[in-house]
Amino acid sequence: MAAAQLTLLWAVCLLPGPLALPLPPDAANMSQLQRKQAQDYLEKFYSGDSKTKEISSLAAKLKEMQNFFGLPLTGKLNPHIMEIMQKPRCGVPDVLKYSLFPNKLKWLSKDITYRIVSYTSDLSRRTVDKIVEKAFSMWHEQIPLNFRRVRMGPADIIISFETKDHGDGSPFDGPGNAVAHAFGPGPGLGGDVHFDNDEYWTVSNEIGINFLYAAVHELGHSLGLSHSSVPDAVMYPTYENGDEANLKLSEDDIKGIQKLY
Ligand SMILES: [Zn+2]
Ligand SMILES: [Zn+2]
Structure with a gap:
């Protein structure tokens, strides 16, 4: 039952709104492609303000996005917004309708198992294994949860590399x-x-998508955190590649996870 609800929430979050919605007027000087990109982005990552009846107005979604990123609430597209929309990011929407859900989803057991069931050809398996272990340990340092890897059979957290449609509605x-998403x-x-798996996964801070940065962020979702609008938080929705040595949980991430566990 709970699994069905979970899948449903996911589907609801990413269900595209009605198509061909009117775009804000100042989008007129953007290229058709840019406008289409903006429309797709907002429909994918923002739910619209559910308190009003204008659930699918693009301007309402745009305001939600501006609110999330701490920008003036103009409801209009501009180059800065377009720039944010081009960045690599997590696939989880920024505004989740948690009202559909029991509040504060969390693991009830202190011992959580995980299993890596598929890999990327960009990195060695050993590297992927080590990075996933490191990502878990960064969260483990802050909360009384233990993470144990299993190599076969069921596990609480299944980690995989997928492409395009991979059977979960996203x-x-x-x-x-x-x-990535979680x-x-x-x-x-x-x-x-x-x-x-269509991304180029790396351990570099220059090219491709840094796997450690992505893994720490996605495991934050696996543990129950949603996106943070604090720019230096690991749970910020866009990925900035940086030096792995500098990657640490921010105060905001730690506050969030310690509140849950
Ligand atoms: Zn995310
Ligand atoms: Zn998926």
């Missing part, structure tokens, strides 16, 4: 934009993490 989009704690798909 198809990946090829290279760029959404690069489900909040729960049975079945709950806690699972999917990385888009």
Whole structure:
């Protein structure tokens, strides 16, 4: 039952709104492609203000996005917004309708198992294993939860590399934009993490998508955190590649996870 609800929430979050919605007037000087990109982005990552009846107005979604990123609430597209929309990011929407859900999803057991069921050809298996272990340990340092890897059979958190439509109602989009997503704690798909195998995964801070940065962020979702609008938080929705040595949980991430566990 809970698994069905989880899947449903996911589907509801990403269900495209009605198509051909009117765009804000100042989008007129943007190229058709840019406008289409903006429309797709907002429909994918923003739910619209559910308190009003204008659930699917693009201007309302745009305001939600501006609110999330701490920008003036103009409801209008501009080059700065377009720039944010081009960045590689997590595929989980920024505004989740948690009202559909029991509040504060979390793991009830202190011992959580995980299993890596598929790999990318960009990195060695050993590297992927080590990075996933490191990502878990960064969260483990802050909360009384233990993470144990299993190599076969069931596990709480299943980690895999997938492409395009991979059976969970949230198809990946090829290279760029959404690069990974994860489900909040729960049975079945709950806690699972999917990385888009159409990305170029690296341990570098210059090219491709840094796997450690992405893994720490996605495991935050697996443990029950949603996106943070604090720019230096690991749970910020866009990915900035940086030096792995500098990657640490921000105060905001730590406050969030310690509140849950
Ligand atoms: Zn995310
Ligand atoms: Zn998926």
